[in-house]
Amino acid sequence: MSIKVNKLEHIYSKGTPFEYKALQGIDLEIREGKVTAIIGETGSGKSTLVQHLNGLLIPTAGELEICGFKILPLLKNKDIKKLRKEVGLVFQFPEYQLFEETIERDIAFGPKNFGATEEEAKELVKKVLPLVGLDESYLERSPFELSGGQKRRIAIAGILVLDPKVLVLDEPAAGLDPKGASDMMDLFIRLNKEGKTIILVSHDMEHVMKYCDDVVVLDDGKVKHASDVKTFFEHPEWMVQIGINPPAIIRLKMMLQEKGWNIPADCLDEDTLLEVIRKQVKNHE
Numbered sequence: 001m002s003i004k005v006n007k008l009e010h011i012y013s014k015g016t017p018f019e020y021k022a023l024q025g026i027d028l029e030i031r032e033g034k035v036t037a038i039i040g041e042t043g044s045g046k047s048t049l050v051q052h053l054n055g056l057l058i059p060t061a062g063e064l065e066i067c068g069f070k071i072l073p074l075l076k077n078k079d080i081k082k083l084r085k086e087v088g089l090v091f092q093f094p095e096y097q098l099f100e101e102t103i104e105r106d107i108a109f110g111p112k113n114f115g116a117t118e119e120e121a122k123e124l125v126k127k128v129l130p131l132v133g134l135d136e137s138y139l140e141r142s143p144f145e146l147s148g149g150q151k152r153r154i155a156i157a158g159i160l161v162l163d164p165k166v167l168v169l170d171e172p173a174a175g176l177d178p179k180g181a182s183d184m185m186d187l188f189i190r191l192n193k194e195g196k197t198i199i200l201v202s203h204d205m206e207h208v209m210k211y212c213d214d215v216v217v218l219d220d221g222k223v224k225h226a227s228d229v230k231t232f233f234e235h236p237e238w239m240v241q242i243g244i245n246p247p248a249i250i251r252l253k254m255m256l257q258e259k260g261w262n263i264p265a266d267c268l269d270e271d272t273l274l275e276v277i278r279k280q281v282k283n284h285e
């Protein structure tokens with residue numbers, strides 16, 4: 001079942017002088033079993049939107065349907081706990097998620113909260129650590145003495161350990177080195193192939209192009225575009241309009257087009273682009 005977002009509005013600090021409408025009526029359908037990127041300028045509402053997917057934020061108006069749950073204004077706490085077993089959210093800032101004294105206890109917190117025994121939880125922690133590129137030497141360390149990238153790995157492990165059906169990742173590659181970031185993306189794609197729906201907030205258009213099926217563009221709390229990834233990258237002007245730097249291959253294509261080369265819109269990978277250039281060079285010979 002797809003995820004449906006219907007006229008979703010979110011107002012922070014409603015009724016105070018700081019009132020701010022961060023989401024202004026979002027209508028959206030996110031396909032089950034796919035990898036969907038949520039992109040947009042800073043402050044466009046990406047984190048606010050994804051925090052609704054596991055009920056961390058509740059709509060001020062409108063509703064969402066996800067994994068058989070309806071998230072409406074005034075949703076009760078007991079419903080939210082069941083939802084969080086199905087939908088795992090990794091925060092943009094891992095510090096917000098980590099709080100236990102040791103990494104082992106931090107990652108074990110979720111499983112224990114959902115009924116695992118101490119022993120079961122410890123076993124699960126040992127299984128999940130290598131998935132995020134860490135080993136058992138981390139178990140007794142404090143999550144607060146780690147680097148930003150290591151903290152992010154622990155935060156991701158703390159959600160993966162719950163084996164959610166839907167994995168929502170708010171800038172999961174931020175703070176990781178390029179190899180760490182692509183390893184992490186490979187892990188998410190593997191989990192997607194095993195059946196998980198992945199929703200990913202990202203500023204990295206190379207990742208979006210390489211790994212995602214669908215793209216949602218937010219602008220000032222509204223959906224500006226929603227399409228499959230191919231259609232999205234066939235319209236580089238959509239990125240330019242909202243100040244996003246297109247991937248290298250698209251920048252090269254735009255540069256060639258400006259210089260008068262005839263590059264078709266659906267030319268989106270190196271091999272196709274090279275072939276197009278080769279043919280046009282030949283025609284000039």
Ligand SMILES: Nc1ncnc2c1ncn2[C@@H]1O[C@H](COP(=O)(O)OP(=O)(O)OP(=O)(O)O)[C@@H](O)[C@H]1O
Pocket residue numbers: 012013020022040041042043044045046047048049092
């Ligand atoms: N707790 C809050 N209280 C009041 N306003 C908030 C709060 N959190 C976010 N906002 C405001 O809501 C808007 C959307 O914020 P949000 O964090 O969703 O943006 P974002 O697209 O995730 O940005 P970024 O790319 O910087 O992470 C921003 O203008 C922000 O200032």
Ligand SMILES: [Mg+2]
Pocket residue numbers: 046047048092170
């Ligand atoms: Mg954000």
